[in-house]
Amino acid sequence: MGNSNRAIIINIAFVLIGLIYIVRLFMLQVVDPSYKFYAESNTQRKLTQYPSRGLIYDRNGKLLVANQPVYDLMIVPREVAPFDTLAFSQALGLPLEQVRKLFQEVRNNLRSRKISSFKPSVFYKQLSAEQYAVLQEQLYLFKGFFAQRRTVRKYEYPLAAHVFGYVAETNENHLKNDAYYSLGDYTGISGIERSYEHFLRGQKGARYILVDVHGREKGPMRGGRLDTAAVAGKDVTLTLDIDLQAYGELLMQNKSGSVVAIEPSTGEILSLVSSPGYDPALLIGRERSRNFPALVTDSLSPLLNRAIMSGYPPGSTFKTVMALVAMQEGVVRSSTSHVCNNGFHARGIHVGCHPHRSPISLVPSLSNSCNAYYCYAFRDVLDNPVHGSPKVGLDRWSSYLHNFGFGQRLGSDFFNENPGFVPNSEYFNRLYRGSWGSLTVISLSIGQGELLTTPIQMANMTAAIANRGWYHTPHVVKAIENDTIPSRFKEKHHTGIDSIHFEPVIEGMEQAILGEIGGTARLARIPGIEVCGKTGTAQNPHGENHSIFVAFAPKDNPKIAIAVYVENAGYGSSWAAPIASLMIEKYLTEQIHPSRNWLEQRMLNANFIDAQQE
């Protein structure tokens, strides 16, 4: 091999290596796209910008629910440098033991690869602004830690917890069902926080930053052009009158039960009380984990929204609807009278009644709450020869009830309404194996038996009576910032009862309060206001009966319709009626007439919870 040949071989080697490298570079840089992807994830970090939730106002523009900052203490495990654990625990305001436990958790999560050593994860959630202020001064001592600002709810009043519901971190279901959410996001769990989550939550923003190999921030990506600002949630105005709500909760203190007040002309819920309630602040952020178990295990179920979730027999308050159905069916006229011989007696069936004038016509039958009158009316509806069968009659009766919103979810903005129960012929056929008649189910006529209704349904019924035949679905949200409330709240629902039939019923309801003789609700009388109401007592097999009262006022052009339930309080006239009347008075006149101060005091002092517990 000549030496000049070797020079050529050497040059070939140079060129060959050069070519191999260029081909390799072509593969790396032009053909294979994966490296570009790796590079992106290497250097970009998306920082979520959390929006603040929409604010919540009452119908008069009073701020009810706002936001307050909290700080999540974040850790980037890889950047943590040795530090004084004692000083750290003091700065955090936590016992040393707990801090050790938190670090153990981080180590476990690192080992099980739940968190990354390079990326920030939450070390301690939701430090209050005060705690953070203390920590902030010393944070520089603890490498690898930083604070991330979040907002949680701040309640201006310790009221209406059941209406608001609460906000908590998303769970797996949320993450699965809505791509918007990521781990650690907050979402409304109940109440309107849940129903109006889409409006209240706003829009998360993102900040894309470049990070170096240690995850340290090195400035915005592409000059911040990709960043999106967080959009705050839309403010929501409620139909609640917070003063009325406060008064309702005050009156219902030491009682269990509920109050639902509706503006009849709009279906707007003015007040929705479920007692016992709780301070919504108990379920904010860190507090919740401590308080929630106590609320869940409380035997009085403060978390239960009785106003929409508890079904009771409506008792005598149902006689209003019974009268309307009978008149619409043509089996009762305002002049129709029935004999009441201390009750209704037929073929071994006895429905008792209290002493009153007999025979009795429609209006006084309501004001005196005669049981026999409605047994006759109910029997006449079911046994009406037009139908040929009481079963057809019952189904007709049942369909009227559905028109009033019973036996179904009203479709309010509470997601967890109880539909209550309205039996139909199919139900009784199953129950009695086909052999039943109007007398078998006669207790339905006075709102007992299988019939179950919720307080909100009763308030809605009252509103429908006040409107003389129609109602708007009760709802608690009046307006949404730059948006509209669901259109279903604008629709009128007709009861199928001609408006002419309402006058005698309303007359009876007025007489119940004004009537000198036999009026059942004279305690509900308010000077200068024409209140129409009907007492009721829901039989309670477990103890003292529940006191019920439904009312609206004024008689003409009604402004408020209300249903009051006081559990275990006995007759509707004694407790529910006065409370309803005080609510009405407060709402219409913004004060309580001096002549009724004794009544107000009596209601405030009444305690049916301790009595029940003993």
Next chain:
Amino acid sequence: MHSRNNNTQSLDWVSIVLYLLLVGFGWVNIYAANTEADSPVFWIANKEYVKQLIWIGFSFMTIGILLLIDSKFYVEFAYPSYILGVILLLAVIFVGVEVNGAKSWFQLGAIRFQPVELTKVATALTLARVLSRFQFSFTSWQDLLLLGAVWLLPVIIIVLQNDLGSGLVFFAFLLPFFREGMSPYVLVFGVLAALIFVLTLLIPNYSILLLLAGAFFSILLFHKYRKETLMALAVASGVYGLMALVMQARGGDINHDMALLSGMGLASLGLGFKALLRRLPTVGIYILLFWASVGFAYSADYFYENMLGEYQRSRILVLLNLKDDPQGAGYNVNQSKIAIGSGGFSGKGYLQGTQTKFNFVPEQSTDFIFCTVGEEWGFLGTTAVVLLFVFLLMRLTYLAERQHSAFSRIYGYGVAAIFFFHVAVNIGMTIGLAPVIGIPLPFFSYGGSSLWGFSILLFIFLKLDTNRGQVLR
């Protein structure tokens, strides 16, 4: 000897332009790797690009001086410089500072200097001097001994400094040796030995044995010794099978090494006997070669397992990319490939690199400066750099071949060889084609002494080239 003046030619401007392009583009990339978008201040004395600029200036000054010196001086200077270089190498072991585990740096105030850069120049000059001696022959044991001593003495000292990378650079001198007539078999055997060594780390000994046996029989077949091969194969596998059976019958594990060695031993004996009888020297040579390889494999394995410490073993594995070390070499190569790959066809644009700027790539301005080129200038930039180096190397061999003086020619090949080794290994490691050996990319990598050393290396040759018509002695 001719007079100095009538035979002086002009400098080779092609090489100088290539040099300036590489140094300039190199600095531009060092600037990119170190600049921070939020720091508008340019002249910060401790910034690498500022320091590099100073070193470039210093290199230009040095070049000026080098070009003024008479070419003959370099011939005379070869041996003294070599002695000086070796003394500096030894001195650095005692008074040097340690950087990245290698104790190979002098620290003089703010200036750090690696004497190995000068030793490369001295060794290149001295090897040129030795090889260009009258009647030097690769067949003379004395000549080879002298050459080997001059060549390997610095390597031993450098390895003692724990600077394995720089030590390996000296193997680049095999290239001028090859040019000057060294048998190409030395290269072939060198590659073979390296391959066997790597294989001993990768697979069990008996597998290597099997491979070598396979190669042995294949070569015999290639040489048309069909009958002999088949017979030897039969003997070898027969003995192997028999021994394996006996071992199994005795209830112990099968010692494959023993069985294979016995089989091959018997087969070789038979073949050797036949080769002697039938006078087949090729077969004899292959038998010897086979057993030499087997011996090498076993001794390499013994050396690796029993004579090296755990730390050294691990270092070798990482160096050869055989050990998955995500925080070490593996991590570097992966990040480096990501940076280069993310550059795409035309790059992200100057100063727009994110991988290199944000320290994802380690040693981004020294050993991995090529990543910045790849990320910011894309395939166009990397190809341009590779082509510039290939042009420079070809230009250097062209210049070397036109020297009348053997000394100049051999030195020129030495320079080209050192550049070639650096370029091939440095770029190769950034794209995952070469083991991660921490050696700089000539003219590109940040580092004063390497730039200075490469400049001296190149411009001594360009000076010699001005006297290419003379025979320097």
